[in-house]
Amino acid sequence: MDFLNAIVALSNFVLIPAIAYGSQLALGALGVTLIYGILRFSNFAHGDTMAFGTMVTILATWWLQSIGVGLPFGLPTALLALPIGIAGCALLVLGTDKAVYQFYRVQKAKPVILVIVSIGVMFVLNGLVRFVIGPGDQRFADGERFIISARGFRDMTGLREGLALKTSQGITVITAVVVVVFLFWFLNRTRTGKSMRAYSDNEALALLSGINPDRVVMVTWLLVAALATIAGTLYGLDKSFKPFTYFQLLLPIFAAAIVGGLGNPIGAIAGGFVIAFSEVFITYAWKKVLGYILPENLEPVGLVQLLSTDYKFAVSFVILLIVLLFKPTGLFKGKAV
Amino acid sequence: MTGGYGRSGPDILHECTIAVEPGEIAVIVGPNGAGKSTAMKAVFGMLHLRQGSVRLKGEDISSLTPQARVAKGMGFVPQTANIFTSLTVEENLEMGAFIRTDDISKTMSQVYELFPILKDKRGQPAGELSGGQRQQVAVGRALMTEPKVLMLDEPTAGVSPIVMDELFDRIIEISRTGLSVLMVEQNARQALEIADKGYVLVQGRNAYSGSGRELLSDPKVRKSFLGG
Numbered sequence: 001m002d003f004l005n006a007i008v009a010l011s012n013f014v015l016i017p018a019i020a021y022g023s024q025l026a027l028g029a030l031g032v033t034l035i036y037g038i039l040r041f042s043n044f045a046h047g048d049t050m051a052f053g054t055m056v057t058i059l060a061t062w063w064l065q066s067i068g069v070g071l072p073f074g075l076p077t078a079l080l081a082l083p084i085g086i087a088g089c090a091l092l093v094l095g096t097d098k099a100v101y102q103f104y105r106v107q108k109a110k111p112v113i114l115v116i117v118s119i120g121v122m123f124v125l126n127g128l129v130r131f132v133i134g135p136g137d138q139r140f141a142d143g144e145r146f147i148i149s150a151r152g153f154r155d156m157t158g159l160r161e162g163l164a165l166k167t168s169q170g171i172t173v174i175t176a177v178v179v180v181v182f183l184f185w186f187l188n189r190t191r192t193g194k195s196m197r198a199y200s201d202n203e204a205l206a207l208l209s210g211i212n213p214d215r216v217v218m219v220t221w222l223l224v225a226a227l228a229t230i231a232g233t234l235y236g237l238d239k240s241f242k243p244f245t246y247f248q249l250l251l252p253i254f255a256a257a258i259v260g261g262l263g264n265p266i267g268a269i270a271g272g273f274v275i276a277f278s279e280v281f282i283t284y285a286w287k288k289v290l291g292y293i294l295p296e297n298l299e300p301v302g303l304v305q306l307l308s309t310d311y312k313f314a315v316s317f318v319i320l321l322i323v324l325l326f327k328p329t330g331l332f333k334g335k336a337v
Numbered sequence: 338m339t340g341g342y343g344r345s346g347p348d349i350l351h352e353c354t355i356a357v358e359p360g361e362i363a364v365i366v367g368p369n370g371a372g373k374s375t376a377m378k379a380v381f382g383m384l385h386l387r388q389g390s391v392r393l394k395g396e397d398i399s400s401l402t403p404q405a406r407v408a409k410g411m412g413f414v415p416q417t418a419n420i421f422t423s424l425t426v427e428e429n430l431e432m433g434a435f436i437r438t439d440d441i442s443k444t445m446s447q448v449y450e451l452f453p454i455l456k457d458k459r460g461q462p463a464g465e466l467s468g469g470q471r472q473q474v475a476v477g478r479a480l481m482t483e484p485k486v487l488m489l490d491e492p493t494a495g496v497s498p499i500v501m502d503e504l505f506d507r508i509i510e511i512s513r514t515g516l517s518v519l520m521v522e523q524n525a526r527q528a529l530e531i532a533d534k535g536y537v538l539v540q541g542r543n544a545y546s547g548s549g550r551e552l553l554s555d556p557k558v559r560k561s562f563l564g565g
């Protein structure tokens with residue numbers, strides 16, 4: 001019984017949250033890695049791109065709610081608003097590309113210049129999002145809150161520990177799987193997807209083969225807009241939306257992309273989960289789980305929390321350091337940075 | 338052609354002339370740094386010409402981009418980075434045919450007929466092949482547009498003598514179908530043997546030219562470039 005309780009507590013507080021958070025990071029890191037692989041720079045504006053897409057989704061959600069449109073089965077209205085958010089975000093990134101990045105691309109600017117440019121874009125987006133929706137917390141999740149509630153689980157199983165599965169967590173994982181399957185199908189099976197990989201692999205030869213670089217760039221931005229908006233909306237549904245939080249997400253997202261191997265989509269997914277699990281494992285207070293499995297006299301006195309949650313961003317960096325020390329191009333073969 | 342790299346770089350090519358007719362093989366030889374690769378790039382429009390022109394079947398194509406020249410029927414295998422290493426062999430061929438909108442399966446099976454080893458390795462990333470196999474992928478990729486002029490920059494670089502002979506045989510086969518083949522080669526003797534036309538390039542200038550046989554028997558050419 002105690003053992004079962006330990007497993008349930010572990011799932012409830014560690015595994016499920018880490019899987020959901022890992023999926024969100026993976027989707028974010030996929031966007032970063034696509035830009036790095038194809039447009040060849042680290043996009044520091046990615047966190048704020050996510051914030052922008054999410055903001056449009058939230059505004060659309062409120063509008064849908066106000067006219068009384070929703071989804072059945074207790075699904076959040078935000079899912080219905082997602083396409084609008086993606087479209088808004090796509091307009092934004094394509095506009096930014098036309099107005100800003102294209103200029104530097106034509107000049108064949110060095111990646112480091114594009115990185116600095118993207119920091120500029122980041123600050124502009126930062127201000128724009130705050131200006132439109134405000135700097136505060138926004139909640140936009142509606143519908144059923146739980147798929148399995150802690151109390152329902154306890155009543156059902158008779159265990160002391162409850163297991164809660166939030167709707168947002170379930171949606172996150174399912175959406176992430178669908179998105180990743182679609183993305184890989186697109187990159188590996190379609191002509192456009194293959195041309196994007198070819199362009200990423202060897203730009204000069206891609207040009208010699210008649211691949212149109214403008215089209216590759218445009219499709220990349222569209223995919224990035226979709227990935228960023230979906231990742232941001234899922235994160236917002238799961239936690240809450242606050243512009244500053246999204247700016248901070250840049251750190252674990254980059255850590256995930258780099259740990260997995262920049263430019264490698266599979267790496268981005270793996271990196272997302274590595275970072276998420278490390279963060280949750282190290283900042284979780286293990287007292288409860290240990291209390292169940294250790295013999296009575298060994299029961300821990302303290303919280304057995306390795307690091308306070310305030311330090312969770314430090315975890316990303318430590319993992320990043322450790323991985324790069326042993327595998328400089330990341331867990332999966334990425335491009336040399 | 339006269340030209341160099343960038344807007345203000347020094348001239349690398351000096352009034353260099355190269356020509357090839359349908360069904361012929363023309364070979365460019367010369368010491369390292371002579372400007373052979375530069376001449377190929379100039380013909381393909383990857384270099385700004387300061388003087389001279391490039392003509393395809395009499396039409397002046399000097400102002401066309403490399404992509405437009407692909408569409409006009411030219412195919413180019415560069416000296417380095419001439420395959421997509423992370424794509425499979427088959428995807429490399431598909432990307433070679435990117436500008437085509439018709440059915441490419443026939444051309445692909447022709448390429449597989451020409452290079453049977455590629456058929457066995459079609460699903461493998463091209464970066465995992467041996468040097469000789471990569472060169473075959475590179476040539477195959479350029480053939481996928483069904484070009485009228487095929488330009489090869491050192492197709493036998495890093496290839497063993499046996500595979501080299503085989504690759505030359507394939508190149509002869511290709512030219513028999515009516516293609517013009519323009520090729521840069523370090524293995525000057527073997528290359529000139531199969532060449533209808535040969536050019537010796539020294540410091541960006543035509544030093545000698547003539548039929549392959551003429552060059553091979555020219556004592557000056559033998560002495561300075563073929564090692565006696």
Ligand SMILES: Nc1ncnc2c1ncn2[C@@H]1O[C@H](COP(=O)(O)OP(=O)(O)OP(=O)(O)O)[C@@H](O)[C@H]1O
Nearest residue numbers: 342346349367368369370371372373374375376416
């Ligand atoms: N991208 C470039 N930018 C500037 N100069 C270049 C560039 N590529 C080549 N050069 C210069 O042009 C000259 C000719 O080089 P090229 O590559 O054409 O020689 P090559 O005859 O092909 O030699 P090899 O037999 O070694 O391949 C060299 O002096 C080289 O330094």
Ligand SMILES: [Mg+2]
Nearest residue numbers: 373374375416
């Ligand atoms: Mg060369």
